[in-house]
Amino acid sequence: MTPTARYSRALGGLAALAAGALVLTGCVQSERDDAGTDGDVDGTFVFAASGDPVSLDPAFASDGESFRVARQMFEGLVGVESGGADPAPLLAESWESSDDGLSYTFQLREGVTFHDGTEFNGEAVCSNFDRWFNFEGPAQSPAAAYYYGSLFRGFAGDDAALYESCEATGDTEAVVNLTTPFAGFIASLSLPAFSMQSPSALDEFGADEVTGSDDAPVMSEYANGHPTGTGPFQFESWDVGSQVELSAYPDYWGDQGDVTEIIFRVIDDPNARRQALEAGSIDGYDLVSPADTVALEEDGFQIVPRDPFTILYLGLNQEVEELADVRVRQAITQAIDKEQLITQTLPEGTQLATQFIPPVVAGYNDDVTTYDYDPDAARDLLAEAGYPDGFEIDFNYPTNISRPYMPTPEQVFTNLSTQLEEVGITVNAQPNEWGEYLDRIQASDDHGLHLLGWTGDYNDTDNFVGVFFGDEKPEFGFDNPELFAALDEARGIASLDEQIPLYEDINEQIAEFIPAVPLAHPAPSLAFAERVESYPVSPVNDEVYNLVELSD
Known part of the structure; x- marks a missing residue:
């Protein structure tokens, strides 16, 4: 080397x-x-x-x-x-x-x-x-x-x-x-x-x-x-x-x-x-705000974008009764217009996400199951799950911080809250300062919906899906031995050619299980x-x- x-x-x-x-x-x-x-x-x-x-x-x-x-x-x-x-x-x-x-x-x-x-x-x-x-x-x-x-x-x-x-x-x-x-x-x-x-x-x-x-x-x-x-x-x-x-x-x-x-x-x-x-x-x-990039460039400042190697997601804590039902998780996914979210709150160059790894990472599945934006289907699923009039839930988000995957958290929260309320899901805003927020989301079950994301640390599929879903975590509140075993097997395979089909299958498992909703791959500047x-x-x-x- x-x-x-x-x-x-x-x-x-x-x-x-x-x-x-x-x-x-x-x-x-x-x-x-x-x-x-x-x-x-x-x-x-x-x-x-x-x-x-x-x-x-x-x-x-x-x-x-x-x-x-x-x-x-x-x-x-x-x-x-x-x-x-x-x-x-x-x-x-x-x-x-x-x-x-x-x-x-x-x-x-x-x-x-x-x-x-x-x-x-x-x-x-x-x-x-x-x-x-x-x-x-x-x-x-x-x-x-x-x-x-x-x-x-x-x-x-x-x-x-x-x-x-x-x-x-x-x-x-x-x-x-x-x-x-x-x-x-x-x-x-x-x-x-x-x-x-x-x-x-x-x-x-x-x-x-x-x-x-x-x-x-x-x-x-x-x-x-x-x-x-x-x-x-x-x-x-x-x-x-x-x-x-x-x-x-x-x-x-x-x-x-x-x-x-x-x-x-x-x-x-x-x-x-x-x-x-x-x-x-x-x-x-x-983490330049999307609204500022044009004005700064016009004033002569240099805007330098990073290639998207991020994921922004809406976390779902299955310790909350409503979120333990996969039909509710599907409904939340179909209630979200990701294109609108990206256009209104995220930087230029952001890619819509269908899974928890960017397209450049090995194991990306072009045929993964998606639940596209469909508010009527979301309402039907909520009714099928026993919530014809919707329900109320805490929505946690960080304040006074900008992240590469989320330059303006308050704007993302407001956008998603409005979309969810259109299908009958009423949110209780739960803002926290960044340090307190991380402790609350990652180390306790005192949260419901939450905004978080990831900037890939190195080019390896396990760095995304393995870190998120490789074992039980307070953030997501679920136990899925089949998924855990699949991720354990994939991370131990030395050959990339042998890993790729395993990770493609894993991304499909995650898409069907919906432990969280992948929203976007932002391109921070x-x-x-x-x-x-x-x-x-x-x-x-x-x-x-x-x-x-x-x-x-």
């Missing part, structure tokens, strides 16, 4: 960004002057985040804002190809799998240190794998170790656990052993949740001392202020509700680039983010000021700012 292009300044396939002239003023300019640079380029890069990170420890995060920050500070054994979604070498320069798919030998990059000076080596790799495997109490909950629980299927003492052991066979070699084959193992390691973290810092700051409850875990001192990785930027400060500051790590093993300081400024309102860009107080932002000459746009949001190119 060849080293990843992530550390090459030549960003293949990405167009240089050009934008209208804008003078950067105010507090941001002061911060830049104070930061200083060795060259002519002002190295402070200010990016508007739509919310705070949930956690600075990526092992206990599953949201985009946490991962956006984490990608600057942390690296995993495996990265992602520049501008794409396929796995590529990162801290591991290469790897080999045993013939039975149960053992992986990683050859590690030399000369890498964590931000606290600790050496990155085989022992550090095994320390991280053993850490995840031995999480206890609230640390195991979906509200904390969401990705590890979903993909590795269990912790120490669980018969279903995928991980068996790790051995450091040298400073630059580690062997990871699994209990059963997992075709997506290498690709999954590109997730920020599986980043390598300093064993010394994890121990010093009690990283695994997660308290609280499964529904509402309370993060450790480490997760709130001492994140320590190997990435191009190191942690400086986190003013909750305001901003996160990072600085260039002087001993970084790769190309440092133009950016010497990053400020993630929290601006939860899409209008305020646009105004901040127009005023010159930020360099760029993600970013916007930048003139001085940002190049930005490493990625369909899976693997955007590391040592590759940002700036001008004066």
Whole structure:
């Protein structure tokens, strides 16, 4: 395998960004002057985040804002190809799998240190794998170790656990052993949740001392202020509700680039983010509101779209009596005009969804069963299910946040609520701030209908349908052993040709079962000021700012 292009300044396939002239003023300019640079380029890069990170420890995060920050500070054994979604070498320069798919030998990059000076080596790799495997109490909950629980299927003492052991066979070699084959193992390691973290810092700051409850875990001192990785930027400060500051790590093993300081400024309102860009107080932002793209382009700002690698869905919690009836779930599907939803609330380029993977992912089924928009059929199904006059249900949605799959949650909620009420389903609005919302949806059964989605992390079918529907989850509230078994079988098949028909069948099973309603594959956009000459746009949001190119 060849080293990843992530550390090459030549960003293949990405167009240089050009934008209208804008003078950067105010507090941001002061911060830049104070930061200083060795060259002519002002190295402070200010990016508007739509919310705070949930956690600075990526092992206990599953949201985009946490991962956006984490990608600057942390690296995993495996990265992602520049501008794409396929796995590529990162801290591991290469790897080999045993013939039975149960053992992986990683050859590690030399000369890498964590931000606290600790050496990155085989022992550090095994320390991280053993850490995840031995999480206890609230640390195991979906509200904390969401990705590890979903993909590795269990912790120490669980018969279903995928991980068996790790051995450091040298400073630059580690062997990871699994209990059963997992075709997506290498690709999954590109997730920020599986980043390598300093064993010394994890121990010093009690990283695994997660308290609280499964529904509402309370993060450790480490997760709130001492994140320590190997990435191009190191942690400086986190003013909750305001901003996160990072600085260039002087001993970084790769190309440092133009950016010497990053400020993630929290601006939860899409209008305020646009105004901040127009005023010159930020360099760029993600999740541009569909209504703003034309106006910003006309004013000379560059709008940079990502290829759709997302899914927005309407979740259905089958712990709610009405939603346990498949006829009600079919009725909800037929009550929704997806074309109207896309036209009125989602970005240009958004694709209508018929299943939970984008068309570019292996296993997409062109012939999957669909329940097309038909309000009359929806009313008939509700009557058949015993609800001729409809029913009332809670509808949960997040506030003061924008996600790649849903830039304006309140607008999506309003649009869908109106459509559902036309067939007799009266909704009780249940808004929550983002962190509280995730805990409520992913770790409790206190919800009914809900809006959520996914930005694919890597190009593997299991990363979508397996993560969603591979086992019982509070989010969806159902037990379907046949579906779980089918997903287990597919994820353990090493041959893509053999996997594809299995996943096509699985997508049909999901379509008939309707655990949630796939709505759209949105195409999120970013916007930048003139001085940002190049930005490493990625369909899976693997955007590391040592590759940002700036001008004066």
